[in-house]
Amino acid sequence: GSSTIYRSSTTAPVNIAVIKYWGKRDTALNLPTNSSLSVTLSQKSLRTHTTASCSESYSGPDSLILNGDKEDIQSSKRTQACLKHLRSLRQQLEAKDTSLPKLSKLTLRLVSANNFPTAAGLASSAAGFAALVRAIADLYELPQSPQELSLIARQGSGSACRSLMGGYVAWRAGTKEDGSDSLAEEVASVSHWPQMRALILVVSAEKKGVPSTAGMQTTVETSTLSPARFKDIVPKRMQDIEKAIQERDFETFARITMQDSNSFHAICLDSWPPIHYLNDVSRAAMNAVETANRKAGKLIAAYTFDAGPNAVIYYLEENAHKVAGVIKNILPWTSGWEGEFGEAIPPNEFGS
Ligand code: PMV
Known part of the structure; x- marks a missing residue:
């Protein structure tokens, strides 16, 4: 019925780069001037928890509450780019299977919280955008792999693409103008070097x-x-x-x-x-x-x-x-x- 609320929650970890991303060759798409590499940290200590929901009973624009405060996502081009991309993938699913509920047409509500100080300069945007993309991808039941989702998270915050994978993760700068080869890749799993x-x-x-x-x-x-x-x-x-x-x-x-x-x-x-x-x-x-x-x-x-x-x-x-x-x-x-x-x-x- 129209009051059904579809909901999905997830958490995403922080990553800390050992080869730094610093420089964009395209600011709109967040394409980097160089590749980078990071270690994904345990979610036990630092993580973002995000719940995405949508419903016909929701009205108005999409919204995000971060650590209890309403964020202005309407004027955030980065967030809008992520939402647009995820919606279009959902639309493709709905076009293929017309029995699916038309979630792509519904208002999204996002509620996000960090278990560490957001302002502390501890890569909160990486965990934040990774969790946002993952939560919506789960809500929309998208079949995309973590690597494909990393392309979307990258548009939110460059370093976020590396938080969709665990262990030792490279972000390949890529050479294409549309950014389709600028994505994250697991170089080694945690179990390879767990110490x-x-x-x-x-x-x-x-x-x-x-x-x-x-x-x-x-x-x-x-x-x-x-x-x-x-x-x-x-x-x-x-x-x-x-x-x-x-x-x-x-x-x-x-x-x-x-x-x-x-x-x-x-x-x-x-x-x-x-x-x-x-x-x-x-x-x-x-x-x-x-x-x-x-x-x-x-x-x-x-x-x-x-x-x-x-x-x-x-x-x-x-x-x-x-x-x-x-x-x-x-x-x-x-x-x-x-x-x-x-x-x-x-x-x-x-x-x-
Ligand atoms: O993802 P951004 O735009 O917050 O940039 C992160 C930049 C550094 O943290 C300094 C380096 C990196 O690779 O994470």
Whole structure:
């Protein structure tokens, strides 16, 4: 009947890149200047939960409530692009099988919540758009694979395409103008290298200074160093880090992870006006990782930073105590911290 409410809920994990996406060759489609690679983190610690529903009894435009607040999705081109794409796939199903309810014609209501501070610069948009796309795809009973859905999530937020898969995930930049080959691909599953851990140090829970889209444009247009990064440096690192993952070679993985984070922040600083995401506490975290590595006589930990000052530190489970020990020493509790330490979280297989 007309009061039927169709509903579907899902959760999506956060991913943290070790080869960074920073630069768009097409801003409308979110096509990147370079490929990137990330580790998907456990949903036990960080995740977005989203419920999508539709009904003939709903009226008005589609809506999204995020952490209890109504979001303006009508003026969000990115969200609209995702909804349009998902609706058209549902329409194709309805055209093929006329007995299906015409869900594509109904108002959508989305309710989404993060179990971590949205403003903390912890890649909330990645989990957010991945969960949004997944929830609607489930509601519409779409047959598309996670890889096909990654194309849609990419249009919401570039990094979101990597949150549709678990383990070690590459986002292939692609070369096509329509973006049909710019999608995520699982490079290795969690079970291939399950000892990987990530420690998140919340240096500041404040909203990031320069939003990623604006920052990327400034970098693409003004950084003198970025052309070399896009053309030669990142393609080589993608190859090398994929090999390191295949061979479970943590030292190479760690070196490339730190080099690529520094390369990303270097092109930010080389932009005009310059973009600063790291602060003194971030630099203290880098110093702590370097100290842990020096003490161990080999690389046992790797730092990486996104568009904000928070540190993510990758290490293997067997070195958990050594890494935590040094970090506690160098970065003791201060009241300015959001939390003393992030939780150690293993990577997660999607859906588990
Ligand atoms: O997906 P966006 O537009 O929020 O950009 C993410 C950019 C970085 O987090 C800095 C790097 C990355 O690859 O995730």
